[in-house]
Amino acid sequence: xxxxxxxxxxxxxxGQLGNLHQQPMPGKKAMIVISNGKSGRGFLxxxxxxxxxxxxxxxxxxxxxxxxxxxxxxxxxxxxRDQGCQFLIALGxxxxxxxxxxxxxxxxxxxxxxxxxxxxxxxxxxxQNKALPLIAITTTAGTGSEVDSYGVIxxxxxxxxxxxxxxxxxxxxxxxxxxxxxxxxxxxTAYQGWDALSHSMEGYISGAGNLMTDLYALAAIEHIGRxxxxxxxxxxxxxxxxxxxxxxxxxxxxxxxxGLTSQHSMEHALSAFHPELAHGAGLIMLSxxxxxxxxxxxxxxxxxxxxxxxxxxxxASEPMDFIAVLDRLRQDCGVADLKMxxxxxxxxxxxALAKNAKETMPGLFLCDRSKLSMEDCVGIxxxxxx
Numbered sequence: 001x002x003x004x005x006x007x008x009x010x011x012x013x014x015g016q017l018g019n020l021h022q023q024p025m026p027g028k029k030a031m032i033v034i035s036n037g038k039s040g041r042g043f044l045x046x047x048x049x050x051x052x053x054x055x056x057x058x059x060x061x062x063x064x065x066x067x068x069x070x071x072x073x074x075x076x077x078x079x080x081r082d083q084g085c086q087f088l089i090a091l092g093x094x095x096x097x098x099x100x101x102x103x104x105x106x107x108x109x110x111x112x113x114x115x116x117x118x119x120x121x122x123x124x125x126x127x128q129n130k131a132l133p134l135i136a137i138t139t140t141a142g143t144g145s146e147v148d149s150y151g152v153i154x155x156x157x158x159x160x161x162x163x164x165x166x167x168x169x170x171x172x173x174x175x176x177x178x179x180x181x182x183x184x185x186x187x188x189t190a191y192q193g194w195d196a197l198s199h200s201m202e203g204y205i206s207g208a209g210n211l212m213t214d215l216y217a218l219a220a221i222e223h224i225g226r227x228x229x230x231x232x233x234x235x236x237x238x239x240x241x242x243x244x245x246x247x248x249x250x251x252x253x254x255x256x257x258x259g260l261t262s263q264h265s266m267e268h269a270l271s272a273f274h275p276e277l278a279h280g281a282g283l284i285m286l287s288x289x290x291x292x293x294x295x296x297x298x299x300x301x302x303x304x305x306x307x308x309x310x311x312x313x314x315x316a317s318e319p320m321d322f323i324a325v326l327d328r329l330r331q332d333c334g335v336a337d338l339k340m341x342x343x344x345x346x347x348x349x350x351x352a353l354a355k356n357a358k359e360t361m362p363g364l365f366l367c368d369r370s371k372l373s374m375e376d377c378v379g380i381x382x383x384x385x386x
Contacts, residue, residue: 027086144252
């Protein structure tokens with residue numbers, strides 16, 4: 001049983017940014033949202049030219065952090081109102097798309113973002129007004145945010161990293177152009193690809209899965225699992241970039257139609273307390289300990305075997321073969337030596353991290369086929385730490 005509502009129009013393939021001017025625009029002035037670094041900035045002139053060709057004006061907001069903050073969201077929303085923008089365009093990776101969704105919501109609603117957060121210290125209010133329309137142009141293959149209706153935002157005052165969203169926040173249009181991903185550095189390619197892979201690996205073992213998510217998840221796991229190594233080692237390989245990008249977008253559908261697992265909650269706790277930690281890097285650190293724990297619970301042995309097979313071990317016959325293929329992929333992508341201690345994450349934090357994970361994103365724990373206790377979470381953090 002499933003309900004499928006994914007209203008985003010997707011332009012997929014090399015060169016698709018050049019077709020933006022042929023698409024119907026949801027207004028006459030756009031706020032272009034980019035990061036406070038280099039991501040997306042190099043493509044800004046091309047985007048502005050596409051907008052000029054269809055008679056759309058623009059204003060640029062360039063303050064989004066790798067782990068976007070609620071204060072930045074509120075500043076972006078005020079900028080959109082001040083500039084008279086009628087819609088938003090996110091040009092960048094997952095952080096930019098997530099922040100832009102929250103800005104689109106806050107541009108039309110009173111108060112502050114945490115008024116509309118539905119977990120943790122959020123005030124759980126319902127938005128009064130429809131969000132501004134959003135176009136998502138992804139320059140990375142990592143989050144699937146171009147086709148889903150949620151974004152994850154951090155609050156440094158409360159050390160929370162929580163999702164915000166709703167059906168109004170689906171992008172009206174997404175451009176997935178692998179040409180925009182050719183310059184992503186190897187390390188970031190690995191981190192982003194692992195995030196996308198995790199969405200589908202978790203989605204495939206999640207209790208919230210269904211026949212449709214199984215279809216999308218296995219295809220995504222195969223595309224990413226067999227091509228991420230090449231994309232990391234040869235970033236200009238457009239075929240590998242395209243297949244990883246497809247896996248990423250499919251993983252976005254998995255999140256919309258099904259659900260993830262508590263691994264994502266546990267990583268969000270890590271990067272909430274340590275914002276310098278890239279989300280994908282945190283998932284890489286947790287993955288072996290997390291999935292090994294789940295395998296030992298024997299909640300879905302055949303699913304782990306199936307994932308191992310589509311990722312390249314065709315003769316897989318034991319659930320732990322999946323851990324072997326993950327180990328190999330980490331080695332192939334040059335990320336096997338990541339350590340929590342390199343980010344000043346200490347064992348004394350594990351109980352606070354587990355508590356944060358359970359309180360700020362409790363819904364994902366409900367999706368686990370084998371439920372995690374506080375002690376289980378602490379044990380996974382401890383086994384992942386080095």
